[in-house]
Amino acid sequence: MSGPTHPWVVGVDLGGSNLRVAVYRELAAAAATARAAGAPLAQEPAAVVRRPVGEDRRVDVIVARIVDAVAEVLGAVGVSRVAVVPVGVGIAAMLADRRGTVANSPHLGWRGVGFGPLLSRRLGPARPVGVYNDVNAIGFGEFGVGAGAGARDLLCVYVGTGIGGAVVVNGVLAEGATNCAGEIGHVKVAWGDTAAPCNCGGRGCVEAYVGGAYVLARIRRELAAGARSLAVDLAGGDPAAVHPGHVDAAAAEGDPWALALWTELAPLFAVALGNAITLLNPDRVVLGGGMFGRTPTLRDQALVALSMVTPPALLDPVDIVMAALGDDAGLVGSALLADGGVSLI
Ligand SMILES: [Zn+2]
Numbered sequence: 438m439s440g441p442t443h444p445w446v447v448g449v450d451l452g453g454s455n456l457r458v459a460v461y462r463e464l465a466a467a468a469a470t471a472r473a474a475g476a477p478l479a480q481e482p483a484a485v486v487r488r489p490v491g492e493d494r495r496v497d498v499i500v501a502r503i504v505d506a507v508a509e510v511l512g513a514v515g516v517s518r519v520a521v522v523p524v525g526v527g528i529a530a531m532l533a534d535r536r537g538t539v540a541n542s543p544h545l546g547w548r549g550v551g552f553g554p555l556l557s558r559r560l561g562p563a564r565p566v567g568v569y570n571d572v573n574a575i576g577f578g579e580f581g582v583g584a585g586a587g588a589r590d591l592l593c594v595y596v597g598t599g600i601g602g603a604v605v606v607n608g609v610l611a612e613g614a615t616n617c618a619g620e621i622g623h624v625k626v627a628w629g630d631t632a633a634p635c636n637c638g639g640r641g642c643v644e645a646y647v648g649g650a651y652v653l654a655r656i657r658r659e660l661a662a663g664a665r666s667l668a669v670d671l672a673g674g675d676p677a678a679v680h681p682g683h684v685d686a687a688a689a690e691g692d693p694w695a696l697a698l699w700t701e702l703a704p705l706f707a708v709a710l711g712n713a714i715t716l717l718n719p720d721r722v723v724l725g726g727g728m729f730g731r732t733p734t735l736r737d738q739a740l741v742a743l744s745m746v747t748p749p750a751l752l753d754p755v756d757i758v759m760a761a762l763g764d765d766a767g768l769v770g771s772a773l774l775a776d777g778g779v780s781l782i
Pocket of ligand 1: 623636637638639642644
């Protein structure tokens with residue numbers, strides 16, 4: 438363990454719909470225990486509050502909500518106002534620097550917003566603030582006390598509505614020059630005018646093919662255009678109710694349309710993941726996210742394709758596992774990251 442650690446540390450998960458704030462006790466010690474055991478060690482917060490982000494997304498309004506929630510959880514455990522308690526925030530955003538300036542957050546409607554500096558001013562000097570991309574926080578949580586515990590070099594990839602990633606090298610989260618390291622969702626797997634458009638403004642990003650929101654839109658489009666599939670029966674006969682889980686179950690049954698779609702998408706994901714493995718040589722890969730959680734057939738196809746696009750010298754040593762911490766990974770990870778440094782080795 439490098440750097441000082443604190444007895445109490447706060448994690449904040451600022452998503453598109455919900456704000457969660459949790460305080461943990463002796464989290465660094467728990468991470469050391471998990472690391473020594475090489476096994477997940479689920480952490481219960483000492484106090485937690487959860488509330489809607491709300492309709493008003495102005496930065497000063499959101500910051501005020503976070504400040505109130507931090508005071509509430511620290512009050513619940515009796516921490517004094519002068520005790521130093523780091524506050525780590527995981528946010529669904531592309532960041533612009535290490536101070537927490539948000540370059541772009543479609544969920545919050547923020548572009549070029551000085552979120553971190555304002556939160557830091559409002560919380561005061563006893564609450565040092567760290568702001569992290571949400572999947573970087575998730576990845577570090579999995580590394581610290583979850584499915585990555587005991588690893589040294591970790592790649593975490595979350596396939597949810599979009600695709601995010603986190604890179605840990607030699608126990609340290611790779612933040613990059615502008616806090617954007619790990620954005621594997623925007624790795625290109627196609628280019629040119631026919632490549633799929635992505636929410637980031639680019640084209641051909643792997644997220645634009647395999648991200649859950651894009652897969653769902655494509656499913657709806659193809660079924661509305663007359664594609665026939667067992668997935669519609671599995672969804673109760675309503676094409677508009679089909680979600681990726683139905684398509685996955687249909688593919689497992691050999692449904693031709695579902696299989697064709699998965700057979701197209703699986704190698705695209707495998708190319709992005711395999712190239713990242715080739716570049717980084719991790720000893721563990723943690724896969725998670727809502728989309729991958731309900732599409733085991735797609736996941737298995739991607740892992741088969743992975744073996745075709747990754748040199749054995751890099752693939753053989755990798756332990757590929759599923760995420761262990763669920764919804765709490767980002768809370769724990771942002772708290773660990775804020776706790777006096779990002780190294781757990
Ligand atoms: Zn993109």
